[in-house]
């Protein structure tokens with residue numbers, strides 16, 4: 001879904017304030033562009049927050065002048081504005097100017113790009129949750145007893161929020177059922193998580209079975225199911241309505257998407273998730289529950305970071321990612337340092353140090369970081385190995401009688417995990433490694449084939 005290519009939100013002046021240093025506007029500019037604004041100028045200030053305007057009064061008036069000079073339609077503010085600051089700033093600007101803070105900007109991007117019911121509902125819910133306290137305050141100010149009065153805007157919003165939460169619960173339950181089904185079919189679930197623009201979708205394409213990583217289009221035909229569902233049919237993937245697009249801009253991916261991958265003989269479902277961004281109120285992140293659910297349900301999580309980012313950004317982005325993972329991930333986390341094609345040995349070393357540093361402080365179960373380039377494939381074999389090592393696994397060795405039935409069983413084994421098969425004159429010897437639940441089933445089926453020589457040696461990891 002690339003509605004945003006056609007979207008034009010007008011000309012915007014970007015404003016940013018930071019108490020400790022001159023604000024860096026790179027990210028807010030890129031977010032503004034992703035929301036369809038043409039950035040026509042910027043005003044920044046280093047000072048503590050002014051209660052009235054957020055910026056100092058003089059700076060706020062300077063901002064108004066720049067808006068007029070540049071003939072801008074909008075101001076994009078890098079931060080969260082209180083309802084009062086929002087109103088007072090707007091009053092300074094030429095009439096007709098719109099004002100968007102960081103939070104609303106992200107909501108705008110999502111509102112413009114969200115396609116599926118779940119994503120649209122999540123955006124609407126996040127917007128309502130954001131507006132509710134503001135409307136409540138405004139209503140209180142106008143002396144309406146909003147909470148009790150029938151038909152009041154507050155009551156109305158509360159009802160809509162309840163309805164949307166119920167709708168989302170249903171969708172969430174359906175997604176959970178789907179994951180349970182996939183697990184029962186022997187799939188491991190792996191989620192790709194990380195800061196926006198880190199290269200998650202590029203990596204998904206690199207690892208998935210049905211993509212040629214070099215091409216920009218999926219190699220399998222598109223179906224019309226946008227739910228992220230993967231077909232139970234062994235041979236094809238049915239969820240390609242949303243193509244996995246890669247773009248050098250924040251929030252290119254606005255929905256979770258799942259693809260099939262085979263890693264070390266294991267059948268894995270890889271889920272690409274919505275990117276994270278720093279400095280958003282927690283409940284907005286919470287609103288994108290599909291992403292958090294996928295992270296929470298995954299047997300392993302790949303935490304993708306752009307290792308090419310400068311030190312300060314890298315640290316901030318890893319911190320943002322780790323914060324979310326610490327709250328939601330239950331499986332082991334593999335830090336993936338992507339884009340190392342942009343770094344020399346010293347750069348890689350420096351990036352590794354920062355990543356390890358942040359991870360050491362974090363309350364998550366992590367594995368060794370793996371350095372890769374999703375773009376040129378460097379390190380992706382190591383990553384595959386690391387993922388397989390992080391997945392819950394056990395092994396079993398057994399012999400089968402040389403029969404047609406055993407043959408069919410062996411083909412089945414190859415689809416369920418890593419089967420090492422040796423054909424002898426009297427028997428077929430098999431060493432199998434895979435998901436514990438699959439290994440249990442394998443042992444049962446092998447026993448049914450009347451082998452009397454089953455020697456399971458379970459090695460839980």
Ligand SMILES: Nc1nc2c(ncn2[C@@H]2O[C@H](COP(=O)(O)OP(=O)(O)OP(=O)(O)O)[C@@H](O)[C@H]2O)c(=O)[nH]1
Pocket residue numbers: 195196197198199200201202203245246247248249250251252253254274275276338339340341342372373374375376
């Ligand atoms: N040099 C280099 N660029 C990369 C690599 N991986 C991804 N990129 C580029 O980084 C940009 C973002 O890649 P995406 O895969 O869209 O990133 P994402 O994490 O899915 O981003 P969102 O969906 O926006 O959160 C694109 O321009 C990619 O071509 C890499 O290994 N090396």
Ligand SMILES: [Mg+2]
Pocket residue numbers: 200201202245246252253272
């Ligand atoms: Mg993406």
